[in-house]
Every structure is written in C-alpha cells, then in structure tokens.
Amino acid sequence: MFSEKVKIFSGSSNPELAQKICRELGQPLGKMYISRFKSGEIYVHYEEPVRNCDVFIVQSFSDPINENFVELLVMIDAAKRASARTINLVLPYYGYSRQERKAAPREPISAKLVADVLTTAGANRIITIDLHAAAIQGFFNIPVDHLTALDLITNHLKQMKIENPIVVSPDAGRASTAEKLANYLDSPFAIMIKKRPKHNESVITHIIGEVEGQTPIIIEDLIDTGSTIVNVVEGLKEKGANDSIVCATHPVFSGPALSRLDHPNIREVVVTDSITLPDEKPERFKVLSVGHLLADAIQIIMQGGSISTLFKSRGV
Numbered sequence: 001m002f003s004e005k006v007k008i009f010s011g012s013s014n015p016e017l018a019q020k021i022c023r024e025l026g027q028p029l030g031k032m033y034i035s036r037f038k039s040g041e042i043y044v045h046y047e048e049p050v051r052n053c054d055v056f057i058v059q060s061f062s063d064p065i066n067e068n069f070v071e072l073l074v075m076i077d078a079a080k081r082a083s084a085r086t087i088n089l090v091l092p093y094y095g096y097s098r099q100e101r102k103a104a105p106r107e108p109i110s111a112k113l114v115a116d117v118l119t120t121a122g123a124n125r126i127i128t129i130d131l132h133a134a135a136i137q138g139f140f141n142i143p144v145d146h147l148t149a150l151d152l153i154t155n156h157l158k159q160m161k162i163e164n165p166i167v168v169s170p171d172a173g174r175a176s177t178a179e180k181l182a183n184y185l186d187s188p189f190a191i192m193i194k195k196r197p198k199h200n201e202s203v204i205t206h207i208i209g210e211v212e213g214q215t216p217i218i219i220e221d222l223i224d225t226g227s228t229i230v231n232v233v234e235g236l237k238e239k240g241a242n243d244s245i246v247c248a249t250h251p252v253f254s255g256p257a258l259s260r261l262d263h264p265n266i267r268e269v270v271v272t273d274s275i276t277l278p279d280e281k282p283e284r285f286k287v288l289s290v291g292h293l294l295a296d297a298i299q300i301i302m303q304g305g306s307i308s309t310l311f312k313s314r315g316v
Helices: 015-025 065-081 110-121 134-139 150-160 172-185 227-238 257-261 291-303
Strands: 006-010 032-036 042-046 054-058 086-091 125-129 144-147 165-169 189-195 203-208 215-223 244-251 266-272 285-288
Touching (some): 006 015, 015 054, 015 291, 065 110, 150 266, 150 285, 172 215, 215 266, 227 244
Parallel strands (some): 086 125, 165 215, 215 244, 244 266
Antiparallel strands (some): 189 203
C-alpha cells in the first residue's frame, strides 16, 4: 500500500483512469457512493473514514460537464466536512478552459470562475494535464501541477517510424507545442492560419511551411467536434501532403466527432484516456493512458521531489 493516509476516490466521469492510477500506486480505490435524487440533485457518501487523510479526487470535466462539475463540488464539500487533511483534485481535463479570456465585450472568463469555485469549495491543490492556456494556472491561489502528455505522444510517434514527418500546428496558439514536438522528432514544422466565423467552426486561410510529400503530424491540446481537424487534414491534402496523423491530449469528441475523424485522409488519431471513450470506436483511434503520469505526480507530491523530472522539457 502506498500510504494509509493517502486515499484516492473517483467521481463518475472517469473511474477507469482512477483504477489505473491506483494500480500504479499499489493503492486501493476509495469506496464512494454516488447517486441522484429523482429531482436530479447529487448525493455522495464516503464509505470509509478520511479524517486527517490526504484525499485525491479524480474527475474530468467531460460530458455531461456541468453534472460532473457539481458532483466534484459535492465531493469536495463532503471530504472537507469529514475532516480530510488536504483535498487534492486530479482533473485530467479542465473544462471551460477555452473561456480563459474575454474575446468580445460582455463575455465571462469562465475558466477563472471555475477556479474560484473549486478553491472556495475547499480544494487545496490541482493536478491537471495540458491546459488549453497555461496562464490558467494563475487563476488559482493554490498550487497547480500542470502536467503534459507530450512525452507520451512523442514516444508513440517514434515507435511508428513515420517517413518524412512534419509537425503541423493547426493555429498560431499551438505553435510552441508543435515546435517542441518537432524538436523531439527532429522534423520540420508548419503552421496553419485560420479564422473562426463562429464557435466550433473554422476556415483555413494559409499554410506556412512546405508540406508536399510530407506526412503531417497535427498536434492539438483537445479535439471537440473534429470539424477544424478535418478542415486542416483536407487543406494539407490539397497541398500534396500524405495522410495525416492527428494527436491530441483530450478527446472531448462532441456530436459526430468520432465518425467525422474516421476520415480516409487520417492515418491515425492518437489521444489519451483523460476522457473516457466508448469501447466501440474506429480502428484508426489509438488511446494512450495517462495513469502512470498522474500516479507519478501523486507520488512526488506526497513523498517530495520535483514534478519537472517527469518531462523531457524541464521548463514545463
């Protein structure tokens, strides 16, 4: 057993990932009862003592995001009232992260609101992976361990032995990540320039970089509806590129995204299990587990050490 005073519990969003984390740590998953009243209200009950324990709650903000968010708040409150020593949130996917700034008048900054609510509810630490914007760490007044799945994805791509790879950033915002991946793979990289007429829609206007005869590796932090990725893939194909490999940490996959990404010009879709995917999915989807990464982070937090040792880039 990792420690009798460390207890890991799972919300409803991703119990499979919580089990993987516990297996890595040699720790049993904490017993938790979660139910809904007929009115829709959420009820939780810790079925084992947590007094003076360091509690870790695993919950992704996946669909239904608002249900999972409120469920997490109720779990935090129950742990606090049961006299937990610390309440540490393992949020593999931090929802509302795309609303991290005001892009138009009279808009909210919802990522900041979520941070305030989690802190006020009683969270003492946040552990998350590949935030949409790294600056979201500054929305919290408690420690935030911002992990990345880039090394995990890089190792998988190296095993594929891709011929003539070129890393492609689907927009300027992902350029820094694309440059890191290109350096790890010792390959060139390109940037797509796009505009967004409205939410979940985009139009590719320019491609900076030579992609003809190359195998594009498209890197994103998350994929939502998949429409942007398909536009990027088709735009690259028109420029003479080979079939693309699509990589993203968070498979949000709203609406028809799974079928949309089962595209003839996509060789493989590489994602992680930060969000639970259905068992039935196209063969071109490859799911990498972040269980080991999160388990290592929990171990470092409890036993001491530097989180940066988990990454090739010590600047993470």
